Amino acid sequence: MKRIAILTSGGDAPGMNAAIRAVVRKGIHDGLEVYGINYGYAGLVAGDIRRLDIADVGDKIQKGGTFLYSARYPEFATEEGQLKGIEQLKKFGIEGLVVIGGDGSYHGAMALTRHGFPAVGIPGTIDNDIPGTDFTVGFDTAINTVLEAIDRIRDTATSHVRTFVIEVMGRNAGDIALWAGVAGGADEIVIPEHNFDMEAIAKKIQAGRDRGKKHCLIVLAEGVMGGNEFAEELSTYGDFHTRVSILGHIVRGGSPSARDRVLASKFGAYAVELLEEGKGGLCIGMKNNEVVSADIIETLENNKHVPDLSLFDLNNTISF
Amino acid sequence: MKRIAILTSGGDAPGMNAAIRAVVRKGIHDGLEVYGINYGYAGLVAGDIRRLDIADVGDKIQKGGTFLYSARYPEFATEEGQLKGIEQLKKFGIEGLVVIGGDGSYHGAMALTRHGFPAVGIPGTIDNDIPGTDFTVGFDTAINTVLEAIDRIRDTATSHVRTFVIEVMGRNAGDIALWAGVAGGADEIVIPEHNFDMEAIAKKIQAGRDRGKKHCLIVLAEGVMGGNEFAEELSTYGDFHTRVSILGHIVRGGSPSARDRVLASKFGAYAVELLEEGKGGLCIGMKNNEVVSADIIETLENNKHVPDLSLFDLNNTISF
Amino acid sequence: MKRIAILTSGGDAPGMNAAIRAVVRKGIHDGLEVYGINYGYAGLVAGDIRRLDIADVGDKIQKGGTFLYSARYPEFATEEGQLKGIEQLKKFGIEGLVVIGGDGSYHGAMALTRHGFPAVGIPGTIDNDIPGTDFTVGFDTAINTVLEAIDRIRDTATSHVRTFVIEVMGRNAGDIALWAGVAGGADEIVIPEHNFDMEAIAKKIQAGRDRGKKHCLIVLAEGVMGGNEFAEELSTYGDFHTRVSILGHIVRGGSPSARDRVLASKFGAYAVELLEEGKGGLCIGMKNNEVVSADIIETLENNKHVPDLSLFDLNNTISF
């Protein structure tokens, strides 16, 4: 193995740059040449590929987003696109590929592997919804960003004795809502993985009001429904001076947290090690504080991400 | 003058607690008793009034919101409400009142003054839309909060080569959009105080795209229209991969900035001085770095807040 | 079990308030009365004890430090002090105690246990140096605070082409230096758990200079030596325009991170469960993402905290 490449794909996540940096530095440390592919699979197929040196990853570890850019590229689901991508890699003499992204990105890596090209996936998404790892790169930063927003909203909610519905990202997963909700002292956390009872929520808010509680914070995962829709439904049970805050895209960016940078660095270095050992078709994860790898096909097909639902029960116990 | 009171009214703003603290400490320093009124004019009429001691304002200077709470109370526009409020103040032996809030709050102070009760207004709102002052308490924090969000969104916008419409608060004023827009390097700032030409904006975005610019950030004051509406209108001129971010209530809260705490402290101490001198019917402001006061009636009736439109021109010059 | 109490002891750590909140809310949720003891073991012996209600822990989850205060109290190492403490607990009808703190605090809990009073320890310290847990409450916040400082210092170091020695807390443990160092892209991490070679460090700095690197950041654990001493020793190998930054106490405070609040909440609720089951003499930990408990005596006597030294090797690989 003399040359490897790296691309980022799917929604950007804080820590992607730290992972790229680790791949580049570990690769160069071990005597490899490392190439960067711009715009994910779209750039792969288009041949938007350039050599990365130490200086290219300088002053990047602290930056959000991905300096290799990302792009949606549904065409990579076709065999034609995949073969074209492999052709480009071969043209540059590249023998192994690291892909950072969510499950869409993993499917691309899986396809390349099926065609015989070694690809390794690093889980990078704020949503934490990738099987094969306890935590994805970007999740820790995202929950801290949401938490900052919750802390700010609490000021206003308390000052005006209001109920806030705070809609947070997460696609179909409730992880961001769960972690940020517990950390933010949410009165209620509403996630796709668990039923909710609007009437019970209304009663709980009223009970809090009755005993003098000033604010009520409901953290709602976007996978359940939109914040405005939720507030409207809630309003049929009473007037709780409800306001809606849809955090949206501010949760994606920002300088990565310490943990995300460490996670990304570990993942990046390990991805290079796997390729050096001639291994491909693997996805990397952090399981019980250990960096592990697993068959990417099996992981995607046989595993399903499940959030830490003990947090849901915990919140019901301590936020009543 | 032996007893004064303080209330916060209207939307909460970071630094209100610092102003309350300054009023309480300056008052006690000078031998006065200081009372706090909960829930603004509603609490005034209801008699929700308590004495504040040094310890009550301890550990408050860094907190967002208002620990005296705020509330909407349209009933205070009636003479009946106003007289009831004065009755409550007299019941507690209170001889002067400090009101912190926006222009609604000033109207209340003006009414009390007209009934012969000395009231002094401190401009406290994130919107900066109060006549008689260059800056309001809360504005500096708000623009920094918006700026953080813009910096985060830039990461994502750049990574995905997208256009973002970032809707910010400000009611009918463009101050927040102007300051945060210039500070955030916005490509375009859209405010109520200035016309905009959607076609020209679209052309500018396209021109940026053509020369390789990755992101485009449009900061939109809510006083113009909603972010989604704006994006829809923009989309009739081309597909700019536009996303909308409505910052909303996260801009209200948060620990106040250094400048807001200093401003609030100066205003609070000066308000007490004015009452001690037997003056009422005044609103306080910062003009050219000097703390000043002016007739509250005249200020509200004859002056109109105008944002620093030189920022609009500056941005057109340096963000082309 | 009808009444339990909680105290914080040793150096304060962000998240202690979240843990107290969880103990109080979980306890009340389960029908217990919960008491708070001020000033750690000193307050225990002095009987500075009061009942805590839901409202007492409102608006506390986001606050750094400990609202129950902490204090050094070497006298609790004596049997006399311990028996006096138990007497006070009995006077209030308290049947179980939760102690949050570092290893000194654990020794107190161990002593109470030996005297037959059920005490459960929650690891709360920024230093992460407690056996029986992968992470302590406060560590995650501390490494993010250090990281912010490193990011700031990098700006200045790059602008002036300087070497910075950044001394961080951690007592005898290198955890903070390791995590913040990897996350901050430190050129060198110097910790008590690993030898260092000053000459080799000097050569590495010179090599970076030679290839055009602008800044050099050395993260130094206080357990090795002081920053000024280190810089002086380094200067005997060459002039690297070295500056020293001793982060000190700013690393202790601050609003806890999402992860610290979640960890603290889990620990707090679990501590109450253990006491409810009649269990004492235990310390709580997070091992491989699971909340666990272990004999406090055995844990302290037979286990030694070891930092994740794989981070040290990782950094040598990716920061060369």
Next chain:
Amino acid sequence: MKRIAILTSGGDAPGMNAAIRAVVRKGIHDGLEVYGINYGYAGLVAGDIRRLDIADVGDKIQKGGTFLYSARYPEFATEEGQLKGIEQLKKFGIEGLVVIGGDGSYHGAMALTRHGFPAVGIPGTIDNDIPGTDFTVGFDTAINTVLEAIDRIRDTATSHVRTFVIEVMGRNAGDIALWAGVAGGADEIVIPEHNFDMEAIAKKIQAGRDRGKKHCLIVLAEGVMGGNEFAEELSTYGDFHTRVSILGHIVRGGSPSARDRVLASKFGAYAVELLEEGKGGLCIGMKNNEVVSADIIETLENNKHVPDLSLFDLNNTISF
């Protein structure tokens, strides 16, 4: 005027990059070519000069430090150095120079002006100690950085009932200490521009203790003496459980605040305007919210920066 250049000199300050960006963008907007000089006057003399394009200042507005680097260069005080610098500028066809920095940098600009080369100075330093302007670029960010540290230290000080001496930068000026001290609710602010009485400070701390105050925060400007020295002297009057925190270099870096970015943008654009009008030998300032310019020689020779000492009196009134 066809070509202008820009350099940064002296200690780096947040917002320098925003000023460079404004100079480059305003210049290009008006049809000029803009050159960047690396490493301040050292780079000027060495001819380390390159053309800057729009893309060179992209993604820079939010970054601390200066991407043109800075350096000490006492040799520029000699006529030989100055003439060599002018020679380099002429070699590149540069007809006007913008200098961003502190008073040392202004002396360089003054010398160039005396030799007939038009130079305009922008005040950029965290210390706020430049005559001719109310505020310098970097000051607002610096006071907010100090404030964050104070807020963190307050957590620990309160938790342990301690006195903290917080030493802050500012060279011979007390501005940072004054503003951050008032904003942080400091019990005492000690600055070079005002006498202090250690015995009175000790008595005030004791009085606070006596009435139950938990923490005591003393903000000390480095221009008075070092924090450790101060604490030692204080300790001769009693044991106040004093700790020292020397903030040092963390105050220099960091992403600039909204206000610093706006100030820097205004200054940068105005500097270009002045050069376009054929004016040199001027320094720019913000006076009473207006951007102004003045003779750089006269300003340096006849004016002395004085901090807002009303803040000192205010603090004595509200922090007793």
